[in-house]
Amino acid sequence: MALKSKHLLGLEGVNREDIQLMLDTAASFKEILERPIKIVPALRGITVANLFFEPSTRTRFSFELAEKRLSADSVSFSKDSSSVRKGETLKDTVRNIEAMRVDLVVIRHSAAGAPHFLARCVDASVINAGDGAHEHPTQALLDMMTLREKYGSLEGLRVVIVGDIAHSRVARSNIWGLNTLGASVAVCGPKTLIPLDVEQLGVDVYVHLDDALEGADVINVLRLQFERQTQGLLPSVREYIRQYCITTERLADAKENLTIMHPGPINRGVEITQEVADGPYSVILDQVTNGVAVRMAALFLLSGGGV
């Protein structure tokens, strides 16, 4: 079996079979990660370029580790796109990639659609490692993998995504993927951070946290960027904390089997308390482990590997 698309630009339009294939493949790679020798020659001779135009240590390390485990040759480039002239670097990059005969490109960029631009211009397969507020498909896949490990199936699972939905690529990719796998998705956040017509994505929308948390199996907590306050989208971070911070008290009526997720990095005490992040419901560290497995799967499947 192989994926239907040459690229992994997002989870919009990716069907159930392809998502299952990526998750199954990730599960088998995870076994390798648990062996003493955590390396397979699956991508020997394949060159991967990691292009990080936005600071991200976690995602970059995760991809780099995945590439090492698969024996790929990889080069990494990281530059904050806010520090370079807009547009310049992306075009330069295209030329460089063509010259270097890269097979796979992993790109993180602050502008939505930057991976699509690349995919149009180069022969290599492109993996979107997060583009603006658009998509972050490998994050959603690792979230789904983590949930599948715990619940067996996502069918009927009530997943609540809490926080800055408007600016979150994690939320968007999760909504597409979770809906495809039959979960029931809700989003919750202040009205000013809920994007227009989001309910058309097939999600329930809540502005009050307690309403949203009723009956939740999973709470996926998003990171709050403090600049939302200066942009006039929030009166204050303090008020955000009072209304949306996931605390032990808020979880008093939670299901026994509740799962707390966070894509990281966490603002402890802002969107989630230390106690909850490190508490019994949290799977935040499993997410990190699964991140490597999912990225191995994506790299492997897009490099032409079949299972």
Add this chain to the structure above:
Amino acid sequence: MSKAKSLWIKSGRVLDPGSGFDKVADVLIRNGRIVSIGAVKKPPVGVELFEARGKLVVPGLIDMHVHLREPGREDEETIFTGAQAAAAGGFTAIICMPNTNPPIDNQETVQFVCQKAEEAPVKVYPVGAITRGRQGQELAEVADLVAAGAVAISDDGDPVRNSEIFRRALEYASMFHIPVISHCEDIDLRGPGVMNESYVSTILGLKGIPAIAEEVAVARDIAIAEFTGGRLHIAHVSTAGAVELIREAKRRGVQVSAEVTPHHFSLTEEAVRTFDTNTKMNPPLRAEADLQALRSGLADGTIDCVASDHAPHSSEEKEMEFDAAPFGIVGLETSLGLVLTELVGTGFLTLSEALAKLTVNPARILGIEGGALSEGGVADLTIIDPEVRWAVDCQSFRSKSQNTPFEGWELTGRSVATIVGGEIVYGRQEDEN
């Protein structure tokens, strides 16, 4: 140009939307003027013959909203190349916006444009700025601008934020009987938006420009026009709400006119899903309901004109991430084809209604010559093949820039000759695409 020549346009369907004249007839031109419309019995000696059987002979088309990049960005367009693109697109007159560098906010720059225009194949009329430097702070010297040849004033692209200044602009402009052309947009509501705010912007994660950014500004400008009695022309209307506001205002007798671009009545925000930067323009492509409202607004006369908002940008500037790319697309060479295909071909407008939006209406709004066919009148004409099917190929554009979202579109109907002051300034070869 030599004006002693005569031209005999034979057996075309002569259609003059202003007078309602619509007959197969000959048009005889001499000394840059139309001598007769009707059968030519005794052709003058040495007359040049243009066989127009099966073609439409109409008043020269006028595009009242184009951006020529001279002075400032001559690498993207000059007055001359913009005029060439206009001629190729069937336009005999274009009206150029003042957002050049330096801006057209003083007499010298108006004169510069008018001088350049003399060498251009079509008529080029400058629009002067409303405010000095297009900064929205102090009125430009409007009397001087008009004296030098400006036909309207506008701070297009940077709408006048200060309502008091906009009020004074309408009052002041009314002394010279020129319209104030308003790019209606509330800059705060637009914010850093790059596309229509909707479900599509939500899933693409692109910052949205809400319809209310336009509608709030249209409502304000109409209120000020109504109060002052000044003449307001609303550029590139893009939302259903704006159409309704203008319709209501016209019903009340406010002196307001409006234009729509071919891209806004042909494309919706769905086109942005590819992240192709040639779908990035301001106002942005809107929703299907907006497109339908624009077509209805054209049909019932709420929207008076079609204008291209021709905005050339180099491929260097457009080939980048969506957020960073500039707004705007070229339009002079696709405008007529889109009008004929999307409005006439679909039955939204009759041929005569559609052509009025490109001829008599803009001429009346701006008070410029042309836009009509009459004996003794200026010989600005466009000859159109209404049946020819052609494919848009940006490589063949006369414009210096190729930024079009219509590449590869199959259109029906195209100009075959453009005549300015009795001279054929553009003639399309039979095999030419």
